[in-house]
Amino acid sequence: MNNKAQQKPRSNSRTRSFNPLAAALIIVAASAVVIGYCINVPENARMALIIYVCTMVCATLILAISGWIYKNKKTSVDEKDIIKITENLNTEMIIWSDDFEYVYINKKLRDLLGITADYSDKKEGVWTAFGINTPDPTALSKIVGSNSYESTFRNPSGAFVSIAWSTSQVKKYKKRSVYLSTGFNLTELKKMRVNLANANDFFHSAMELAEIGLVMSTDKKVFRVSPEMVNMLGLKSGTVNINEYRALIHPNDRIQFDGAVRSRDASDIKNIEIRLRSADGNYRWFSHRFKSITSTGNSLPLFGGAVIDVTEEHEKDILIERLAYIDEVTEIANRNKLVVTGQEIYDSCKVLDYSFWIIVLDIDRFHIINDTCGYSNGNYILKNFAHILYKFVTPGGLAARISGDNFALLLRDYGDDEMPTRTVKSIQDEFAKLAVDELASISLTCSAGFSKMPEDGRSFLEVMEHAEFALKSNDGTQSSICGYEPSMHDSIIGDTELEKSLALAIENNELQLYYQPKIDLNTGRIMGVEALIRWIKPDGTVISPDAFVPIAESSHLIGKISEFVLNEGCRQNKLWQKMGYPPIVMSINFASSDFYQTDLKDKVYEALARSALPPQWLEVELTESLALKDIDFAIDQMNRLRELGVKLAMDDFGTGYSSLRYLQILPITLLKLDRSFIIDIEHDNISFEIVAAVIRIAKSKKIETIAEGIENKGQQSILRSAGCDYGQGYLYGKPMPPEKIQELFEQNVRREIDTKR
Ligand code: C2E
Ligand code: MG
Ligand code: MG
Secondary structure, three states: OOOOHHHOOOOOHHHOOOOOHHHHHHHHHHHHHHHHHHOOOOOHHHHHHHHHHHHHHHHHHHHHHHHHHHHHHHHHHHHHHHHHHHHHHOOOOEEEEEEOEEEEHHHHHHHHOOOOOOOOHHHHHHHHHOOOOOOHHHHHHHHHHOOOOEEEOOOOOOOOEEEEEEEEEEEEEEEEEEEEEEEEOOOOHHHHHHHHHHEEEEEEEHHHHHHOOEEEEEEEEEEEEEEHHHHHHHOOEEEEEHHHHHHHHHHHHOOOOOHHOOOOOOOEEEEEEHHHHHOOOOOEEEEOOOEEEEOOOOOOOOEEEEEEOOHHHHHHHHHHHHHHEHHOOOOEEEEEHHHHHHHHHHHHHHHHHOOOEEEEEEEOOOHHHHHHOOOHHHHHHHHHHHHHHHHHOOOOEEEEEHHHHHHHHEEEEOOEEEEHHHHHHHHHHHHHHOOHHHOOOOOEEEEEEEEEEEEOOOOOOHHHHHHHHHHHOOOOOOOOOEEEEEEHHHHHHHHHHHHHHHHHHHHHHEEEEEEEEEEEEEOEEEEEEEEEEEEOOOOOOEEEEHHHHHHHHOOHHHHHHHHHHHHHHHHHHHHHHHHOOOOEEEEEEEEHHHOOOOOOHHHHHHHHHHHHHHHHHHHEEEEEEHOOHHHHHHHHHHHHHHHHHHHHEEEEEEOOOOHHHHHHHOOOOOOEEEEEHOOOOOOOOOHHHHHHHHHHHHHHHOOOEEOOOOOHHHHHHHHHHHHHOOEEEOOOOOEEEEHHHHHHHHHHHHHHHHHHO
């Protein structure tokens, strides 16, 4: 403690009930009177009296002085204590008497006033501290009479200081009162208030200048919106419940908004463009730029941002977007839009705990309809299909054309797992109703695959791929609906195992050719066979090519299989010829990787040479999708095979992206009509029309035709009447081992002999 800094209070502040000095003076005065009186008394008595009085006076003086010293000492200790306490208190303090005879200013205030402990004009210090320029008694009464008296003065560096004083009387002595004034420094608080007011002004001006709306929320329930927003949206006040605000948002855009609000605690900036119903009742586009500020000190976390009316920009964007995101034919969203929106929805699903279905739809046999009914009818069907899908879009969802005849529908999931199937069935019903007037003879059907996001994939594209996977997983039947199951991949996982055992099977000669007869529809004669591969396991189980050819195709194994088929087919056919059966055409199937080998011609030539089979008895079957992979190379390769004298057949015609146009350019000798046309040919007019038209065109190009999958006589007679040259199917015989088909050859030979007789 700095004792120098302490000011000694004047004695008038001391607390006394007895004044020894005054008492001593009275005694001295009384003694003087006694002495004066004693002058007239006898000398000896006078002397004794004087001695007595003097002794009394001395005793009284000693008593008074010691009393005074004692009292004085006690009071000093009290004051020191008070001063000690107040001197270093972190608040401004003055102890003062109203006549300013006694003034004590504590260190905090002295520092503020720029005065020292021995500052002489203490009165002036008090006036300054109370902010009184012209001292007058009424000013003092204001200070004393008020609980909080606010003063403002400049400190020595010229800055304004504001203090709120609380004054109470601590002592009244005669006419003098002693007060204790305690200050509360308001300077910083005032500065903050000024800053806040300035900031507010600035904020409002900035908003007016920028003409932007602003929303802000410290909780999840209420938005405080700027006056600009109040005007834009026609709100009643600047405080709006978050649900009321949400109700102004276009139903299709609410999910975006929910996503932004829900992820408000993340520090990144969220930009969303959504439609809000504006004051005039119309929806306008508003760009919302949201950000969160986490709490600091006493402030609450803030979430908010600028809202700008971007309707005009949006209208321009719409034109650009139309070009980028709208499908020209159907006028619904295209694949680009689907991918962008789909990913946005996917992200929202993750944040908001929603789920959405993606349904991928395919119009069954659309390419055929397109080829036979013409492009305008094709487009009519696509447009109407899109229109039907659009009717099933729920808020926040989307209908899009992915490509060709592939469409997608995004639907919000409400926990009903039957919803996709039910929706697809309704779409199928609506679609079938389109088959009227010119399209009356066509059966319009579609198939679908669906999956759910976010659970069915790590991104929107993956979820969509899975829906497409489900769509393709059906066996080609029309009107199929299939939901994605993760177990669908099991078959792929199992493939590696299968590949290993297939490699072993080839080593162990477990592969064998079966033969299916091909019949001349005019004569009923077996004119050829198709060699179809089988895997016969040691236990006698027969595995069909669909189960292992695709796996072989994705590995080097297909090369080995094809080599075997080519050589074995030639060898067997030559053998039959040697056995004396009438010569027939042996058809073999080629996979894509076989066909695109540059030395294919050499390999075929070698097989023919090795077996000594004349080339006209060998036919190579190619699928149209295989030929279309590289049409120029395919044509060259086919021409090279034709040079050898080998026949060429177009297999499964009508299942791929075929177009009758290819018949003009591919050097084929036989067209195989796919089984899917033959199944319905008796009842489905369009199938018959297609088949008849294809046969006519093929004939005009001198291409022979064969129908696959004939199972009954009705189909046989229709095909015969349509001018189809050959037939193949269970009606004549399933694929069978060589010794079995030889029995058919025998019957064939016997029948020919019989008819000749
Ligand atoms: P594909 O070349 O179109 O062969 C015709 C398929 O239709 C055969 O199936 C045959 O059994 C079946 N089929 C024939 N008539 C009828 C019928 O009346 N009704 C029904 N329901 N089906 C009939 P398979 O033998 O199972 O062969 C399936 C596919 O496997 C073949 O279709 C072909 O693409 C492929 N494949 C068969 N063998 C080979 C081969 O050696 N090499 C290659 N690369 N592929 C082969
Ligand atoms: Mg075939
Ligand atoms: Mg076929």
